[in-house]
Amino acid sequence: xxxxxxxxxxxxxxxxxxxxxxxxxxxxxxxxxxxxxxxxxxxxxxxxxxxxxxxxxxxxxxxxxxxxxxxxxxxxxxxxxxxxxxxxxxxxxxxxxxxxxxxxxxxxxxxxxxxxxxxxxxxxxxxxxxxxxxxxxxxxxxxxxxxxxxxxxxxxxxxxxxxxxxxxxxxxxxxxxxxxxxxxxxxxxxxxxxxxxxxxxxxxxxxxxxxxxxxxxxxxxxxxxxxxxxxxxxxxxxxxxxxxxxxxxxxxxxxxxxxxxxxxxxxxxxxxxxxxxxxxxxxxxxxxxxxxxxxxxxxxxxxxxxxxxxxxxxxxxxxxxxxxxxxxxxxxxxxxxxxxxxxxxxxxxxxxxxxxxxxxxxxxxxxxxxxxxxxxxxxxxxxxxxxx
Numbered sequence: 168x169x170x171x172x173x174x175x176x177x178x179x180x181x182x183x184x185x186x187x188x189x190x191x192x193x194x195x196x197x198x199x200x201x202x203x204x205x206x207x208x209x210x211x212x213x214x215x216x217x218x219x220x221x222x223x224x225x226x227x228x229x230x231x232x233x234x235x236x237x238x239x240x241x242x243x244x245x246x247x248x249x250x251x252x253x254x255x256x257x258x259x260x261x262x263x264x265x266x267x268x269x270x271x272x273x274x275x276x277x278x279x280x281x282x283x284x285x286x287x288x289x290x291x292x293x294x295x296x297x298x299x300x301x302x303x304x305x306x307x308x309x310x311x312x313x314x315x316x317x318x319x320x321x322x323x324x325x326x327x328x329x330x331x332x333x334x335x336x337x338x339x340x341x342x343x344x345x346x347x348x349x350x351x352x353x354x355x356x357x358x359x360x361x362x363x364x365x366x367x368x369x370x371x372x373x374x375x376x377x378x379x380x381x382x383x384x385x386x387x388x389x390x391x392x393x394x395x396x397x398x399x400x401x402x403x404x405x406x407x408x409x410x411x412x413x414x415x416x417x418x419x420x421x422x423x424x425x426x427x428x429x430x431x432x433x434x435x436x437x438x439x440x441x442x443x444x445x446x447x448x449x450x451x452x453x454x455x456x457x458x459x460x461x462x463x464x465x466x467x468x469x470x471x472x473x474x475x476x477x478x479x480x481x482x483x484x485x486x487x488x489x490x491x492x493x494x495x496x497x498x499x500x501x502x503x504x505x506x507x508x509x510x511x512x513x514x515x516x517x518x519x520x521x522x523x524x525x526x527x528x529x530x531x532x533x534x535x536x537x538x539x540x541x542x543x544x545x546x547x548x549x550x551x552x553x554x555x
Contacts, residue, residue, distance in 0.1 A: 238349070238403050239349070239351060239365055239403070241404075241405065242351055242401055242402070242403055242404060242405035243351060243353070243363045243405070244405070245337065245401075245404070245405025245406075246336055246337075246351070246353055246399050246401040246405045246406075246407065247305060247353055247361055247363060248304075248305050248306075248334035249275055249276045249277075249333075249334045249335050249336035249399070249407075250273060250274070250275055250276075250305070250336075250353040250354060250355075250361060250398055250399050251273065251274045251275070251276060251283060251302045251303060251304055251305070252271065252272075252273060252274075252302070252303040252355040252358075252360065252361075253271070253272045253273060253274045253283075253285055253289055253290070253300065253301070253302055253312070253326075253355075253397060254269065254270070254271055254300070254301045254303065255269060255270040255271075255272075255289070255290060255291075255292060255297035255299065255300050255301075256268070256269045256270075256292075256297060256298055256299040257269075257270075257292030257293075257295065257297040257298045257299070258292070258298065259292060259293050268292060270289065270292065270297065271355060271357075271358045271394050272285060272286060272289030272290075272354075272355065272394060272395075272396045272397045272398075273285065273289070273353075273354035273355045273394065273395055273396060273397040273398030273399075273411070274289070274302060274326065274397045274398070275336050275397070275398065275399045275407060275410065276304075276333050276334060276335050276336060277335060277336060277338070277407075277437075278333075278335060279331070279332055279333050279334075279335055280330070280331060280333070281310070281327055281328040281329060281330040281331075281333060282315075282325065282326070282327060282437075283302055283312065283325070283326040283327070283328060284323065284324070284325055284326070284397075284410060284433060284437060285323075285324050285326060285396075285397030285410070286322050286323065286324060286396045286397040286410065286412050287317045287318060287319050287321075287322045287323055287324045288322060288396065289324065289396050289397045290314055290317070290324045290326070296314055296317075299311070300312040300313075300314065300326065302326065302328050304333070304334075305334075305361050308330070310328035310329060310330055311328070311329075312326040312327065312328050313326065313327045313328075314326055315327050315440060315441070315444075316440035316441070316443070316444045316445045316446065317440070317445045317446075318436045318439070318440065318445070318446045318447050318522070319447050319448075319550075320447045320518075320522065321428060321432060321433075321436050321447075322412050322413075322428065323410070323428065323433060323436045323437070323440075324397075325437055325440045325441070336399060336401075336406075336407040337405065337406045337407065338406065338407050338430055338434070339401075339402050339404075339406030339407055339408040339430060340408070340430075340431065341385065341408045341409060341429035341430045341431045341432075342429075342431055344368055344371060344385065344402075344408060344429075345368065345371075346367075346368050346369065346370060346371060347367055347368060348367060348368045348402065348403070349365065349366075349367055349402070349403040350365070350366060350367065350368055350387055350389055350400055350401065350402055350403070350408070350409075351363055351364065351365045351366075351389060351400075351401050351403075351405075352364045352365075352366070352387065352389040352390065352391050352395060352398065352399070352400050352401075352411055352425070352427075353398050353399045353401065354391070354394060354395035354396070354397070354398025354399070354411060355394045355395065355398065356390075356391075356392040356393065356394040356395050357392060357393060357394050358394055359394075362395075364389045364390035364391075365389055366387050366388040366389030366390070366423075367387065367388060367389075368385060368386070368387055369386040369387055369388050369423075369424070370385075370386040371385060371386070372384075373385070373386045373426060375413060375426060383429060383432065384412070384413075384426040384427065384428065384429070385400065385408070385409045385426065385427040385428075385429055386424065386425070386426055387400060387425050387426075387427065388423040388424070388425070389425065390423075390425075391411050391414050391425035392414070395411050395425075396411060396412060396413075397410060397411065397412075398410070398411045399411070400427040407430050408427075408429070408430050409427030409428055409429055409430055409433075410427055410428045410430070410433055411425060411426075411427045412426055412427060412428050413425070413426045414426065439522065439523055442523075443523050443525075446522045446523055447521070447522045447550070448525075448526060448549060448550050449521055449524035449525055449526050449528065449547040449548075449549075449550070450490070450491065450526070450547060450548045450549055450550040450551070451490070451491055451492050451521065451530075451545065451547060451548075452486060452487035452490020452491050452492040452493060452548070453483050453485065453486055453487070453490070453492045453497060454483070454484055454485035455481040455482060455483050455484065455503070455514075455517070456481070456482050456484060456514070457481065457482075457513060457514045458476055458477065458478075458479065458480050458481065458482040458502055459478060459479050459480075459512070463482060464476070467482070474537075474538075475538070476502060476535075477502050477504050477535050479504065479510065479511065479512045480502040480503055480504040480511050480535065481502065481503040481511055481514070481517055482500075482501075482502050483497060483498070483499055483500065483501045483502070483503065484499060485499055486498060486499055490548065491545050491546055491547055491548045492545060494545075495532075495543045495544065495545040495546075496543055497532070497534065497543065497545070498536070500536070501534050501535065501536050502534070502535040502536075503517075503532050503533070503534060503535075504533050504534070504535050504540065505531075505532065505533035506520060506530065506531075506532060506533075507530060507531050508531065524547055525547070526547055526548055526549040527546065527547065528546070528547050529544055529545070529546050529547075530544070530545045530546075530547060531543075531544050532544075532545060
């Protein structure tokens with residue numbers, strides 16, 4: 168009997184030990200779940216609340232602001248009030264008679280007393296200054312505008328509205344721009360009203376081939392569309408660094424290649440307009456190239472190896488029929504070596520003179536032709552409307 172009781176006690180002890188090992192080291196993964204008692208006084212709702220909070224992803228919660236977001240937001244707030252909508256109305260001739268048409272663009276206020284800069288093409292209806300031009304501010308105020316002057320070559324126009332204490336754009340320095348700098352474009356695309364887009368400076372000193380415009384444009388991938396012309400291109404601090412003027416697009420809408428006139432050039436053009444009125448209206452009627460350009464000299468040497476051309480001057484490669492140059496006797500193949508007694512050493516020198524010259528003004532040109540030089544006096548004409 169004593170042996171039997173000992174056996175039972177040993178069996179019970181072994182069973183208890185085995186159950187403890189299985190429960191501790193081999194918990195069940197399927198079927199029944201282990202239940203852990205809740206702390207005293209804690210309800211089910213209180214126990215699950217922290218878990219629910221961690222799992223929630225509120226759709227309405229705003230992301231934390233970053234320096235990048237703050238930068239563009241601040242830049243927009245600084246420049247946008249100075250960007251205006253420009254609406255034009257005029258008449259065009261059709262086979263059925265005169266028809267009234269309108270146009271839309273943008274502009275930038277550069278003085279508190281109402282000077283507004285925009286594109287030359289924005290204020291024109293088929294090359295004529297629009298009959299009516301209205302400027303609308305971001306706050307809804309609307310003014311009739313007067314055109315003080317234009318520059319067709321640089322596509323700049325200066326307007327004046329009768330306003331006081333207007334918001335103005337702070338002018339930056341476009342010479343300090345670098346490829347990769349952040350910029351924003353502000354304007355009135357498709358007549359929607361003030362719109363801001365962002366991008367970077369994609370390239371500098373771009374040329375627009377076939378546009379009759381000088382080189383030196385800012386290229387950007389900030390979205391520029393129809394109606395943005397004349398609007399602002401601003402840097403990351405909201406300073407005006409360009410006037411949006413053109414896009415390159417096979418579809419007629421933004422594809423990420425837009426162009427702006429550098430603000431430093433805009434400043435110079437505005438100064439010329441204020442001093443001379445509309446600039447670039449005088450016409451000589453020639454096409455020319457800098458004879459000191461290595462490519463031009465190589466071209467001439469290959470075709471005329473026996474001719475010793477001057478080292479500096481403007482090589483005339485074309486003369487327009489019925490032009491002032493043609494009437495004065497200038498011929499293709501001539502080289503202009505002096506302008507009013509001053510040596511001609513660059514295309515910019517010739518262009519700058521013609522930009523501020525007036526129709527009817529007389530110009531003395533020293534001409535090289537076949538090894539001899541002589542002077543010609545040319546009376547400048549008016550640039551035809553169908554010429555860029």
